[in-house]
Structures are given as C-alpha cells and as structure tokens.
Amino acid sequence: MANQVRSTHLVFRLTCWMLGLLAFAQLLVGGVALAVRMERSREVRVEEKVVTRIVTVAAAVPKPAKEVVAVAPASPSALPPPDPTPLPPARPLVAPPIADPVVERLVKEARIARVAGDMATAIVKLGEARDAAPQEPSVLYEQGLVYEAMAAFDPRLADQASDAYLAVMALGVPEAGALYPLAAAKIRDGISMPSDLRGELALGLPRVFPDDPNVEGERVVVTVPVQAAPGTEVAADDLVVKVQFYESTMAEGRKQIQPAAEGLCETVYEWVSGEFDFMGGEETLRVTYTLPPQELQQEHLFGKRSYYGQTVEVFFKGELIDTHAAPRHLSSRIGGGARPADDGPQFLTPDMIDNGSVLPTLEGDFLPEMPDLINPDGSIPALPEN
Incomplete structure (x- = not known):
C-alpha cells in the first residue's frame, strides 16, 4: 500500500514537471515570435510608383544639302544614248466578218454582178441582204459602191451613194472596222464623176x-x-x-x-x-x-x-x-469617137424639111458621089486624061 502511494506521488511530480516544461517552451516560443514581429515592424518599406509622362523631344535641325553643280561631260560620246523601247506593232483594221451566211452569199453575188457591170442584179441582191441585216457594214459599203458606179450615168444616184457611206461611218470603227476609213475617204473626196476628169x-x-x-x-x-x-x-x-x-x-x-x-x-x-x-x-x-x-x-x-x-x-x-x-x-x-457637133441639131426637124432650106429642091442640086478618102477600103477614081 505504501509502495503504491509512492509511485502515485512520483507520477504526479513527473507530470507537473512535464507541464511546466511545456508551459516554459510555449512562453519561449511566444516571446521569440513577439520579438521577431517587433523587429519587422521597425523596418522601412520603400514602394515604387510608375508615373507615365509625355515628353516632347525637339526635332533635330537637318543639315543643309550640298550645292549641286552640273558638270559638262568631257565629250559628247561620254554618256551612251538610252536604249529605245520599241512600241508594239499597231493592230491593222480588217473588214468585219458577216455573221449571217445567207447575207454573206448575197454580198458576194452582188460584188460579182457589180464587177461584171450587171447593176440591176447587184441592187436586187443587196436589197435582199439589207432586209435581212439592215446594219451590216459590208452590205452598206457595197451598196455605196454600186450607186457610185451608177452615178456615172445618173448623177442623182450620187446622193444615195453618199447616204450609204454615211451609214457605214455612223456604225463607228468597232463595228465597221477597215470599212470606216474607206467610207470616210469617199465622203471626204466626194463622189467622182467622169465629167469631172475631162481635161484632167x-x-x-x-x-x-x-x-x-x-x-x-x-x-x-x-x-x-x-x-x-x-x-x-x-x-x-x-x-x-x-x-x-x-x-x-x-x-x-x-x-x-x-x-x-x-x-x-x-x-x-x-x-x-x-x-x-x-x-x-x-x-x-x-x-x-x-x-x-x-x-x-x-x-x-x-x-x-x-x-x-x-x-x-x-x-x-x-x-x-x-x-x-x-x-x-x-x-x-472608134465607136465613141464620132460625136455630133455642138453647134447644130443632131436630127432634122420637120420645120427644117418644110422650109426647103436644107434639102435640095431641084434635080441638079444634088452633089455628085465623092470617094471615101478617109477609109482606105474605098475605091479612088482614075485621073482624067489630058
């Protein structure tokens, strides 16, 4: 019993010492922590704040350029001539193709008839072609050529030829092509008449x-x-x-x-x-x-x-x-060489015959038949004998 009391008293004492040590350790840790905190509170903190400011920098003054002085070349051949740049060749104008094959055939037949002198057939063919294609430049130009050829016999047709050429020009170069400058030349020079070339x-x-x-x-x-x-x-x-x-x-x-x-x-x-x-x-x-x-x-x-x-x-x-x-x-x-004189009528009128001033009235007034001295086929009478 006494041993039991002693052991209990020893345990109690050990426990008190352990609790004291723990309390001392806690006090020591708290003091150290308090001391460290006090040291940190005494430190000076420096905070950096970035402020954006616009600073205007004056531009640098440029240096004046050096004076340029033209120096004459030592000789004319010192500088080589520049290479000429060739221009692309001009695209030549061509007659526009005829889209309608029937119109193309009629124009070809009219051209053949015009060259052969058959103007009536040419007019008929071109009339049919123009009914089918009123704005076809080849038809209009060929019609102008036909009227121009016929104007040599009837000058009134020269106006119709001019109208046909003007119709070609009204279509413009994109539509008429090479026919435009040809029609323009006809209008510029006018419709030439055979009488205009007499003496020229x-x-x-x-x-x-x-x-x-x-x-x-x-x-x-x-x-x-x-x-x-x-x-x-x-x-x-x-x-x-x-x-x-x-x-x-x-x-x-x-x-x-x-x-x-x-x-x-x-x-x-x-x-x-x-x-x-x-x-x-x-x-x-x-x-x-x-x-x-x-x-x-x-x-x-x-x-x-x-x-x-x-x-x-x-x-x-x-x-x-x-x-x-x-x-x-x-x-x-020559068929066209013998022409009637301009100072007299070509045929006798009834008044001239009735007056008797032209025809002889007596039997002996007729002239004897003379040999044809111009035509070598005519016979020449023999010379009279002395």
Missing part, C-alpha cells in the same frame, strides 16, 4: 515597137501612157484602157483592114510603171500583140494577115474620156 485625164502618145522579125509569126509591143493632172485621184477599178488592134489582109488583089479576130491572136495588158497611183503624173500600160504564123491553107483562102495599127480608148466609170488612133484614119472606126 488624157492619153499620151502611144509608141509602137515591132519585135524581132525572125520570131515565128508577128509580135508588136505598144506602150500607152495615161496622164493625169496634179492632185487627180483615180482608182484602178474606175479606169479602163481598151486597145483594139487591126490587121490588113490581101483578098482578090485588094487590101482590106479588119479588126483582129479573137482566137487567132493574143493580146496581153500589163501596167509597168509600178504602183497605180499617178504620183509622177503618168502611168504606162504595155500591150503585147502576138499574131501566130498562119497556115498555108488559111493564107490561100483568107489572105495573108499582118499587123496594121490600133485604136486606144480611155474610159472612166464607163464613159469615154480620150482616144487615139494610129494610123489616124482608124479614128473613124
């Missing part, structure tokens, strides 16, 4: 060059100069030069002059003066006439044929402008 277009003196006589048959070269006044513009399609050759034959002891028979001779036309523009005031046409050798049978039946001469006619738009004949008496055989 004439024949020069044709020259005849017989070829080598040793060549089989007979060959003659005739050069025909066509002269135009300065500033005269003549289109190649409007000018026609016709050369008619004549042959002489001996039949029944008489010399006969006849036109060269087609198929028995050959005639070749060629413009030899370059481009047909009358820049030098003259264009030269070379006509080569070839008469092949004749068979003996034909020569015996029809006589020997040989070159005799020629007649030259110049036509502008179908109207005769000038003529020339060699020998001169062949001028009587």
Whole structure:
C-alpha cells in the first residue's frame, strides 16, 4: 500500500514537471515570435510608383544639302544614248466578218454582178441582204459602191451613194472596222464623176515597137501612157484602157483592114510603171500583140494577115474620156469617137424639111458621089486624061 502511494506521488511530480516544461517552451516560443514581429515592424518599406509622362523631344535641325553643280561631260560620246523601247506593232483594221451566211452569199453575188457591170442584179441582191441585216457594214459599203458606179450615168444616184457611206461611218470603227476609213475617204473626196476628169485625164502618145522579125509569126509591143493632172485621184477599178488592134489582109488583089479576130491572136495588158497611183503624173500600160504564123491553107483562102495599127480608148466609170488612133484614119472606126457637133441639131426637124432650106429642091442640086478618102477600103477614081 505504501509502495503504491509512492509511485502515485512520483507520477504526479513527473507530470507537473512535464507541464511546466511545456508551459516554459510555449512562453519561449511566444516571446521569440513577439520579438521577431517587433523587429519587422521597425523596418522601412520603400514602394515604387510608375508615373507615365509625355515628353516632347525637339526635332533635330537637318543639315543643309550640298550645292549641286552640273558638270559638262568631257565629250559628247561620254554618256551612251538610252536604249529605245520599241512600241508594239499597231493592230491593222480588217473588214468585219458577216455573221449571217445567207447575207454573206448575197454580198458576194452582188460584188460579182457589180464587177461584171450587171447593176440591176447587184441592187436586187443587196436589197435582199439589207432586209435581212439592215446594219451590216459590208452590205452598206457595197451598196455605196454600186450607186457610185451608177452615178456615172445618173448623177442623182450620187446622193444615195453618199447616204450609204454615211451609214457605214455612223456604225463607228468597232463595228465597221477597215470599212470606216474607206467610207470616210469617199465622203471626204466626194463622189467622182467622169465629167469631172475631162481635161484632167488624157492619153499620151502611144509608141509602137515591132519585135524581132525572125520570131515565128508577128509580135508588136505598144506602150500607152495615161496622164493625169496634179492632185487627180483615180482608182484602178474606175479606169479602163481598151486597145483594139487591126490587121490588113490581101483578098482578090485588094487590101482590106479588119479588126483582129479573137482566137487567132493574143493580146496581153500589163501596167509597168509600178504602183497605180499617178504620183509622177503618168502611168504606162504595155500591150503585147502576138499574131501566130498562119497556115498555108488559111493564107490561100483568107489572105495573108499582118499587123496594121490600133485604136486606144480611155474610159472612166464607163464613159469615154480620150482616144487615139494610129494610123489616124482608124479614128473613124472608134465607136465613141464620132460625136455630133455642138453647134447644130443632131436630127432634122420637120420645120427644117418644110422650109426647103436644107434639102435640095431641084434635080441638079444634088452633089455628085465623092470617094471615101478617109477609109482606105474605098475605091479612088482614075485621073482624067489630058
């Protein structure tokens, strides 16, 4: 019992000591913590605050530029010339294609008829084409060409040709293409009439060059100069030069002059003066006439044929402008050469016949028949005997 009391008293004492130690430790920790806190409260804190301020900096004064002085090159060849930049080639204007194949066929047929001189057919074809395509530039321009060709016989049609060309110009370059400058040139220059070229277009003196006589048959070269006044513009399609050759034959002891028979001779036309523009005031046409050798049978039946001469006619738009004949008496055989005089009537009127001032009234007033001195075919009477 006493041992039990002692052990209980020892445990109590140990427990008190343990609690005291714990209390002391807590007091020690609290004091240390309080001391540390007091030390931290005594420290000075520095807080940095960023303030944004706009500062204007003055621009730096630029330094003055140095004075530029042009210095002449030592020699002209010191600086190489700049390389020229070639321009792209201009796109040429072309006639616009015809969209409708039927209209294209009608225009082609009208052009063929115009070249052949069949103006009635050309007008009909173009009328059908214009009904199908009223604003087709090819139809309008071809119609102007037809009316212009017909204006040589009826000047009133020149206004219709001008209207057709104006219609082409009204379409503009995008629609008319190459036909626009052609129509503009027609309007600018006007519709030329054959009467306007009288005195401005004439024949020069044709020259005849017989070829080598040793060549089989007979060959003659005739050069025909066509002269135009300065500033005269003549289109190649409007000018026609016709050369008619004549042959002489001996039949029944008489010399006969006849036109060269087609198929028995050959005639070749060629413009030899370059481009047909009358820049030098003259264009030269070379006509080569070839008469092949004749068979003996034909020569015996029809006589020997040989070159005799020629007649030259110049036509502008179908109207005769000038003529020339060699020998001169062949001028009587030119169809358009014999014209009535301007100082008298072409036909006798009934008043002239009734008055009796023109026709003879007595039997002996008629003139005797005279021989034809111009035509070599005529017979000349023999001289009277002394």
